[in-house]
Amino acid sequence: MSRTAIQTNNAPAAIGTYSQAIRHNDTVYISGQIPLDPASGELVSDDVEAQITQVFSNLKAVAEASGSDLAKALKVTVFLTDLSHFAKVNETMAQYFTEPYPARAAIEVAGLPKGAQVEADAILSV
Numbered sequence: 001m002s003r004t005a006i007q008t009n010n011a012p013a014a015i016g017t018y019s020q021a022i023r024h025n026d027t028v029y030i031s032g033q034i035p036l037d038p039a040s041g042e043l044v045s046d047d048v049e050a051q052i053t054q055v056f057s058n059l060k061a062v063a064e065a066s067g068s069d070l071a072k073a074l075k076v077t078v079f080l081t082d083l084s085h086f087a088k089v090n091e092t093m094a095q096y097f098t099e100p101y102p103a104r105a106a107i108e109v110a111g112l113p114k115g116a117q118v119e120a121d122a123i124l125s126v
Helices: 048-065 083-096
Strands: 003-006 021-024 027-033 073-080 103-108 118-125
Touching: 021 048, 027 048, 048 083, 048 118, 073 083, 083 103
Parallel strands: 073 103
Antiparallel strands: 003 021, 021 027, 027 118, 073 118
């Protein structure tokens, strides 16, 4: 059994007891990414569109650090504090993913770490 932690400075450092991602054999499990700027560790903006873009940029950085990329995403889960922003998620995902698109779930939540409006995690093949 091969289990390796993935870490990159191109995505925010973990803010708890977790890894940015874990690679197990030919699968990568990316932890939830919130819209933190990797350099400052702060939210990129209060603007939801900027937050959504940063989340997917962070997912992309971790995916690449794992030896994979978002084109190999099998499943993405998106958490939003306001599901009315779901159309903006779709617009942004179209910039990061191509067909066949990954399976996806979108869930409205009461709150996210650091007051973020969006978080997403992903499962990838290598």
